[in-house]
Amino acid sequence: MLLKVNGDTHDVGAPDHWTLLEVLRYRLGFTGTKQGCDKGDCGACTVLMDGQPVLACLVLARLAEGHEIVTIEGLAPRHTAAGGDGVDPVQDGFDRCGALQCGFCQSGMILSARALLDRNPAPSDSEVRDALSGNLCRCTGYTQIIEAVRLTVAEQSGTRPPLRAWEHPPEKGSDPIST
Amino acid sequence: MSARDTHGIGAPWGTFRHVGRPARKIDGLDKATGHAVYADDITLPGMLHAKTLRSTQAHARVRSVDASAALALAGVHAVVTGRDLPTTYGVLPWTQDETALAVDKVRFIGDPVAAVAAVDEDTANAALKLIRVEYEPLHAFFDPFESAVRHEPAIHEGRQDGNVSKHVNLAFGDVDAALAAADVVVEGDYFFHGTTHAAIEPHCAVARYAPDGLLTVWSATQITHYVHKALARVLGLPPHRIRVIQPHIGGAFGGKSDPFSLEFLVAKLAMVTRRPVKMLYTREEVFYTHRGRHPMHMRYRTGASSDGRLAGVDAKILIDGGAYSSFGLVTTYYSGQLLTAPYAFPAYRFDSTRVFTNKPPCGPKRGHGAVQPRFAFEVQLDQLAERLRIDPIELRRRNFIGANTTTVNGQRITSNGFLACLDRVERASGWRDRRGHLPFGRGLGVAGSMYISGTNYPVYPNDMPQAGIQIKIDRSGVVTAFTGGNDIGQGSSSVVQYLVAEELGLGLDQVRVVAADTDLCPVDLGAYSSRVTFMVGNATIDACRKLREPIVAAVAAAWGVASSLVRLAHGFAEHVDDAARRMPMAEAFALTETRWETLGATGSYNTPALGGQYRGGAIGASPAYSFTAHVVEVSVDAETGRITCAKAWIAHDCGRALNPMLVAGQMEGSAYMGLAEALLEEHAVNRFGIHRGPSLLDYRIPTSVDTPELHALIVESLDPEGPYGAKEAGEGPLHPAIPALANAVFDAVGVRLTHLPFTPGKVLTALREAGAASSGGAR
Numbered sequence: 001m002l003l004k005v006n007g008d009t010h011d012v013g014a015p016d017h018w019t020l021l022e023v024l025r026y027r028l029g030f031t032g033t034k035q036g037c038d039k040g041d042c043g044a045c046t047v048l049m050d051g052q053p054v055l056a057c058l059v060l061a062r063l064a065e066g067h068e069i070v071t072i073e074g075l076a077p078r079h080t081a082a083g084g085d086g087v088d089p090v091q092d093g094f095d096r097c098g099a100l101q102c103g104f105c106q107s108g109m110i111l112s113a114r115a116l117l118d119r120n121p122a123p124s125d126s127e128v129r130d131a132l133s134g135n136l137c138r139c140t141g142y143t144q145i146i147e148a149v150r151l152t153v154a155e156q157s158g159t160r161p162p163l164r165a166w167e168h169p170p171e172k173g174s175d176p177i178s179t
Numbered sequence: 180m181s182a183r184d185t186h187g188i189g190a191p192w193g194t195f196r197h198v199g200r201p202a203r204k205i206d207g208l209d210k211a212t213g214h215a216v217y218a219d220d221i222t223l224p225g226m227l228h229a230k231t232l233r234s235t236q237a238h239a240r241v242r243s244v245d246a247s248a249a250l251a252l253a254g255v256h257a258v259v260t261g262r263d264l265p266t267t268y269g270v271l272p273w274t275q276d277e278t279a280l281a282v283d284k285v286r287f288i289g290d291p292v293a294a295v296a297a298v299d300e301d302t303a304n305a306a307l308k309l310i311r312v313e314y315e316p317l318h319a320f321f322d323p324f325e326s327a328v329r330h331e332p333a334i335h336e337g338r339q340d341g342n343v344s345k346h347v348n349l350a351f352g353d354v355d356a357a358l359a360a361a362d363v364v365v366e367g368d369y370f371f372h373g374t375t376h377a378a379i380e381p382h383c384a385v386a387r388y389a390p391d392g393l394l395t396v397w398s399a400t401q402i403t404h405y406v407h408k409a410l411a412r413v414l415g416l417p418p419h420r421i422r423v424i425q426p427h428i429g430g431a432f433g434g435k436s437d438p439f440s441l442e443f444l445v446a447k448l449a450m451v452t453r454r455p456v457k458m459l460y461t462r463e464e465v466f467y468t469h470r471g472r473h474p475m476h477m478r479y480r481t482g483a484s485s486d487g488r489l490a491g492v493d494a495k496i497l498i499d500g501g502a503y504s505s506f507g508l509v510t511t512y513y514s515g516q517l518l519t520a521p522y523a524f525p526a527y528r529f530d531s532t533r534v535f536t537n538k539p540p541c542g543p544k545r546g547h548g549a550v551q552p553r554f555a556f557e558v559q560l561d562q563l564a565e566r567l568r569i570d571p572i573e574l575r576r577r578n579f580i581g582a583n584t585t586t587v588n589g590q591r592i593t594s595n596g597f598l599a600c601l602d603r604v605e606r607a608s609g610w611r612d613r614r615g616h617l618p619f620g621r622g623l624g625v626a627g628s629m630y631i632s633g634t635n636y637p638v639y640p641n642d643m644p645q646a647g648i649q650i651k652i653d654r655s656g657v658v659t660a661f662t663g664g665n666d667i668g669q670g671s672s673s674v675v676q677y678l679v680a681e682e683l684g685l686g687l688d689q690v691r692v693v694a695a696d697t698d699l700c701p702v703d704l705g706a707y708s709s710r711v712t713f714m715v716g717n718a719t720i721d722a723c724r725k726l727r728e729p730i731v732a733a734v735a736a737a738w739g740v741a742s743s744l745v746r747l748a749h750g751f752a753e754h755v756d757d758a759a760r761r762m763p764m765a766e767a768f769a770l771t772e773t774r775w776e777t778l779g780a781t782g783s784y785n786t787p788a789l790g791g792q793y794r795g796g797a798i799g800a801s802p803a804y805s806f807t808a809h810v811v812e813v814s815v816d817a818e819t820g821r822i823t824c825a826k827a828w829i830a831h832d833c834g835r836a837l838n839p840m841l842v843a844g845q846m847e848g849s850a851y852m853g854l855a856e857a858l859l860e861e862h863a864v865n866r867f868g869i870h871r872g873p874s875l876l877d878y879r880i881p882t883s884v885d886t887p888e889l890h891a892l893i894v895e896s897l898d899p900e901g902p903y904g905a906k907e908a909g910e911g912p913l914h915p916a917i918p919a920l921a922n923a924v925f926d927a928v929g930v931r932l933t934h935l936p937f938t939p940g941k942v943l944t945a946l947r948e949a950g951a952a953s954s955g956g957a958r
Contacts, residue, residue, distance in 0.1 A: 015301070031220035032213015034429065036379040037462040041875035044379055072213030087212060095207035098840040101848065102668030103210030104380045104429025110211060129883040136875060138379050138430050139668055141851025142883040143891075144844050165890035166836075166843040170603065 001065050005030065006074030007081075012061075020064045021045045021056035024071060032072035032107045036136070043135035046108030047071050053108075053115045053134075072107035075114065089152045090114050097148035101139035109135040113149050122153055183721040184784050188835065188897045188904035191720075191727075192684060192746045197677045198903055201840035204673040205692055206427070206666070215427040218383035218399045223455035226385070227256055229448050230303040230458070231440065232293040232310050233467065234285035237319035237537040237868030238334065241281050241312060244293055248309040254302035257451045258310070260293045264447055268409045270402075270437045272639050274344075274504035276335050279413060279443035285314070286334055286502035287537050288868040289467030291440045296448040296456050319537040319868060323476065323499040326534035334502065334535040344500045344533040345511040347795060351587045352526030357491030361482025365562040368478050370934040371551035373499070373862040375471030376544055377880050380429020382468060383459040386445035394450065395422045398442050401431040401667045402705030403695045405638070409438035414446055425695035431667040432852070433543035434470055436707050437505055466873035470542025471862050473510055473533070474499040475551040481559045487569045487577050491526035492518070494552065498533040505542035507533050509638075509798060513548025516799030518556055519586035520629040521597040521806050522578035527587045538864050543707065545852060546630065546913045557626035557918030558933065561925065570614075571625050571922065572605050575808075582896070589791025590800055594906070596832030596896030597627060600808035603830035603892040608810040614926060620815050624922030627808045630911030631801035632834075632901065633710025635786035644783035646714035647701030650679065650722045652778040656750070656765030658683060658690050660722075663703025664715040665695045669909050670841045671711040675719050677837055678902060682723030683730075684747025685764060701781065709907035712837065713803060714784045716902030722782025729778070733771040734762065787900075803898045803906045806832040809850065809915035812887075813923040817946055820939030822924060824854050824887045827916065831891070834898040834906030843891035846912040850889050853916030855881045861936050 003010050003020075005028060014023050021038070024030040024047070036044035038057050045056040048070040070078065076087040086092065090113050093099075100106050109132060116123055116131035123131065128149045129142070137145060147164060154161040190198070209215040246258040261282035269275035281292045293310050297303035320326045320334065320342065330341025340346070358364055384398040394416060400406045403423045411418040428435065441458040448456040460468065476497040482490040496514050500507045515529030529552075544550075564571040580586065582595040604625065605611065614623040637645055649661040660679050666672040672692040679690045693699055703715060727747065734752040735742040744755045753761035762770075772778055790800030812826040829846045836842040859879040863871050872878050897904035921932050930945035 025220075026222070030213070031216070034217070034380070035219065035459075036381070036429075037875045039462070039874065039876075041462075042379055076212055087208060091208070091211035095203050095211050096201075098201070098204070098844045100204060100207045100210045101670070101844060102378070102380070102428060102430040103206070103215055104217065104378075104668075106210060107213045133882040133884045136379060136880055136882060138377055138432070138852075138880060139848050140844055141847040141849075141889050142886045143847040143851075143889045144840075146883070164843065165607075166839050166893050170599075170892075170894075 001062055003061065003064055003069065005069045006071060006077065014061055016062065018061050019057050020059040020061045023061040024056060030071045030073050034104050034107055036104065043108045044105050046111050046135060048111055048115055051115060051118060053112045072111060088114065089155065090117065093148040093152040097144045097151055099140060099144040099148040105135055105137045109137060109145060117152065121156060184717055185900045186717065186720045186724065186902065188899065191682050192748050195681065196748065197680050197687065198837050199839065202677060202687060202838055204670050205676045206672065217380060217427045217429055218385060218397055219459050221385045221397055221426065223385065223387055226455040226457055227296040227298060227452060228300045228303050229294055229296045229444060229456050230300065230307055231291045231444065232307045234281065234288055234290040234292055236285055236314045236316055237288050238317045239285050239314035240317065241283055241285060241292065242315055243313045245311040246293060249295060249306040252302065252306050252309060254298040255295060255306045256454065257296045257448050258293060259444065259447055259451065264413055264443055266413045268413050268438055269504055270405055270506055270638060271504065271508055274508055276504050279440045287539055289539060290502065294444045294448065296452055321536055321538065321864065321866065321868060323497050323534045323536055326536050327497060327532060334537065342535045344504055344535050345508050346532045347511050347515065348530045349515060349795065350528040352491065354491045354493050354526040354528040357526035358480060358482040358493060361490040362485040363563065363566050364480055364482040365559050365566065366480045367559065367933060369555035369558065371475045371554055372935045373472060373474045373541065374544065374856045374860045375466065375469055375862040375878065376432040376434030377875065377878060378430030378432060378434055381460040381462055381465045382435065382439055382441060384441045384445045385455065385457045386449040387455040388449040388453060393420055393422065394446055395424065396442055396446055397424045397426055399428045399435055400425055401428065401435045401665045402707060403665060403697055404663060404702050404705055406438050406442055407697045410442065410446055413443050422698040425665050428667050431706065432545045433547060433707065436543050437470055439468065462875060463873040466870050466878065467539050469501065469539035469862065470505055472544040472550065473541040475514065477552060477555045479555045479559050481563060483563050483567065485567065487563065487567050487574045489522055489524035489578050492524055494529040496529065496531040496552065498531060499541065500533045500535055501538045501540035502535060503540040505540050510548040512795050512798040514552050516588060517549035518552050519588050519590060520580045520592055520804060521595065521627055522575065523580040524587060537868055545849065546910045549630065550914050550917065553628050553914045554917045557915065558921050558931065561922040562931065572601055572610060575627055576601060589796055591789055593803055593900065594834060594896035594898040595806055596894040597806035597808065599894045600806055600830035600832055601627065603894060604808045604810040604828045607828045607890060607892060608812065610810060620817060620927055622923045622926030623810055623812050624919045624926055625808065625810050626915035626919035626922060628911060628914030629804045629806050630907060630914065631708055631799065632713040632803040632805060632907040633801060634708050635789040635800050635802065636797045637704055644785050646703050646718040646784040648715065648718045648722050648782045649701050650726060650780050652726065652768050654765060654769055656689055656763060656768065658685060659693060660690065660719065661693045661700040662715055663695060663700040664711045665706035667706045669845060671706065671715060673841065674712055674716060674837055678716055678719045679723055682720060683726065684749065686750045689750060689764065709910045712905055712907060713901055716905060717784040718782040720902055721784065722780045725780040726778060729775055730767055730771045733774045734767050737770055802900050803834065805906045805908065805911040807911045807915055809919040811916065811919040811923045813920060813927055815924055815927045815942060817928060820942035822858055822937055822942060824858065824920060826888045827854065828890045828892060829912050830894055831908060831912045832894040832896045833908040834901045835895050835904035836893050837903065837905050839893055842893055842908045845908040846891040847889040849910065849913035850916045851881065851886050853913040854887065854920060857917045857920045857935060857937055859885065
């Protein structure tokens with residue numbers, strides 16, 4: 001089959017029952033796409049298909065023919081090809097906000113966030129939570145992920161994101177031992 | 180403890196340049212771009228794929244295993260059974276009761292029985308179906324109360340105490356007299372259900388057996404050193420012919436602490452086939468592998484004087500251990516030993532019994548052993564406050580144990596920021612104006628806790644360093660730290676990077692970290708018991724201080740000034756009084772090497788002698804304790820019984836926040852995990868021993884829309900022995916979440932929930948009973 005991944009067309013052979021996830025990971029070496037459950041529950045294998053987030057473990061590889069696939073590895077090159085600097089601002093925001101703990105869910109999470117911002121450049125917090133609700137994260141409690149998207153949005157629009165709880169200094173008199 | 184083990188709380192060169200700032204993580208961009216390599220991302224030339232055949236019986240003798248048809252299948256390279264790997268192992272030297280594959284018995288549905296290595300996963304799976312296993316079923320235990328009294332058939336034969344895995348009974352002071360003399364005593368039964376880690380990455384291991392007989396195992400483990408020791412034991416290889424490497428790991432939370440069957444299987448299969456072998460668990464296998472939080476049936480009595488001062492606590496706990504020991508000996512001690520702060524009480528007794536059942540084995544999960552008792556106890560404190568008409572936060576303040584003191588069970592407390600934690604959550608949540616004053620159906624609850632920053636007791640007793648690090652200096656100006664500490668996503672390699680940069684005056688881009696490779700890194704006991712920041716941090720500072728001296732001396736000699744006038748900062752060696760006089764660190768390194776020799780250093784850490792003078796007194800003894808307080812806000816729908824947690828305020832005393840952003844991430848992640856245990860998650864088997872829902876759809880970990888607003892409030896008590904004053908932050912902040920939520924439900928609708936998880940059915944039942952009681956009272 002012919003699969004277009006991150007701008008390149010790959011001529012790849014695989015068993016008929018293989019999913020896009022298996023072909024990406026084990027034939028094409030795009031191991032940034034993760035497998036957490038292999039049955040569509042966790043979202044770790046999220047990739048973009050024609051700009052829409054899809055679960056690669058639920059798409060037969062053959063059915064991805066004729067579509068444009070973007071994996072996490074394709075995001076930074078796409079950003080620089082469009083004249084940007086470094087990595088995609090969503091990736092940078094995740095790193096700067098502490099959203100990457102173990103990192104295993106974040107390829108899918110970042111792609112879901114990218115897809116959201118591509119269709120809605122200024123989402124509300126509840127729109128962000130909705131858009132990421134198919135991507136399970138076990139480390140962060142999602143807070144720093146939401147903050148990362150918020151930071152990305154704020155910087156795109158030239159505003160400042162609100163202070164995070166831990167950035168507020170203790171109220172006067174409440175913290176006698178702190179120095 | 181020696182001089183190398185403490186380093187003071189101050190900045191090494193006057194002011195902190197990295198510590199205390201929200202710096203990036205050392206591996207953040209690698210992870211963000213998909214380039215970080217995890218175990219299943221490794222592919223080696225000629226690699227085979229292995230799968231495990233698992234028991235369909237909860238408790239049975241294995242009569243025979245016939246693998247001949249599987250071996251005959253094209254593409255199958257090897258099959259191993261229990262007879263090939265008969266040596267027992269277990270993370271604790273006293274309870275080595277597991278084998279990689281069942282030798283003569285299976286003890287739960289999912290217990291590994293045989294393994295196949297084949298050319299691909301499909302062939303391996305097909306081969307599993309061809310293996311014939313003949314079982315002789317035995318009576319299976321699913322009820323821990325039955326295991327406690329019925330000794331036959333023994334799940335583990337040849338033990339003195341039947342199906343009891345561990346029994347601990349410790350008393351401090353005269354509890355009976357204290358409770359008899361108390362003005363008020365609350366008494367009740369509590370149940371904490373089973374929960375599991377559900378890291379998003381399934382367990383995975385890869386092995387290569389080189390032609391020269393060197394075995395390399397890459398595994399998603401949080402304790403490389405123990406896997407190394409266990410591999411040597413089970414495979415019968417000398418340890419120096421084994422190398423264990425932990426690649427990036429996709430979450431652990433305690434669930435990757437034990438040595439696991441798959442690590443031995445890939446190694447054995449690689450040795451048999453002489454080809455690299457990979458095994459990746461399915462999500463279903465991860466649920467059966469488990470090692471999650473122990474279900475505990477708890478009975479507590481807590482007494483207090485009329486002014487709210489605690490008089491004594493009496494606890495009796497039955498712990499459902501599942502099929503193997505794992506860390507269960509420690510769990511049994513922790514169920515009692517870690518309750519004795521942040522509140523003082525003069526008399527305490529706990530009687531904890533862990534039993535075996537024919538269920539997936541329990542083990543350490545974030546907050547190991549102490550989360551369940553903390554739930555029961557903090558609910559009782561709320562009940563005491565209610566009975567005595569004292570504000571629940573005020574009651575906790577009155578019983579504060581203080582800093583620089585000793586607990587009733589002999590644990591040394593140094594720094595203690597718990598009062599500040601209470602202040603922070605009280606103010607941030609608007610407690611004084613809102614608690615008790617919100618409309619029916621909405622409420623606030625509080626709870627507190629303490630946790631260890633590592634323990635002074637390595638799992639195999641020895642007097643060698645618990646943490647070791649090696650530092651290499653390159654003439655280019657880069658410094659590489661080799662640490663045996665396992666970065667499991669909590670950021671331990673980042674912490675090492677910040678500390679090296681701080682100590683040697685470098686930029687973060689001048690420090691690299693190599694972690695968790697037994698060939699390259701000194702022994703470190705790994706990522707468990709919240710030990711890494713404290714112990715590896717101190718070892719890092721120790722190594723750096725050995726390097727600072729010759730560097731400063733060489734520069735001072737070159738400039739003809741006193742050493743005290745040279746400092747290392749901003750990537751330069753500079754004159755303290757003359758900022759223009761400076762040289763890049765690469766030049767300073769070259770100068771030092773020219774004057775003496777190749778630059779490098781090792782660093783170590785060991786705890787001081789700690790713990791009570793009684794059997795088990797060292798278990799739970801930590802060089803420093805962290806403290807936490809939560810206020811949780813809920814709404815309860817009295818018609819549907821559904822509880823919604825809207826907000827949680829988490830104040831945590833982490834000593835010093837080396838990177839406040841990472842500390843906040845640990846606090847938020849802990850709270851989210853705890854709150855989900857209260858409301859959503861349950862790990863249980865049905866009456867046949869089959870898991871009730873071994874998938875991430877059925878085992879409901881929260882999504883982004885289920886998770887409340889989490890407010891992380893950092894408290895810094897500056898611990899005298901922590902690295903720059905730091906203590907743990909990864910596990911402690913979980914504990915109060917569950918009782919705080921239960922106490923909030925009481926504030927909202929006036930019912931006490933004592934049996935987890937808090938399902939709508941339990942809420943409705945409690946409301947109905949409360950309604951019947953109040954209308955009965957009105958008659």
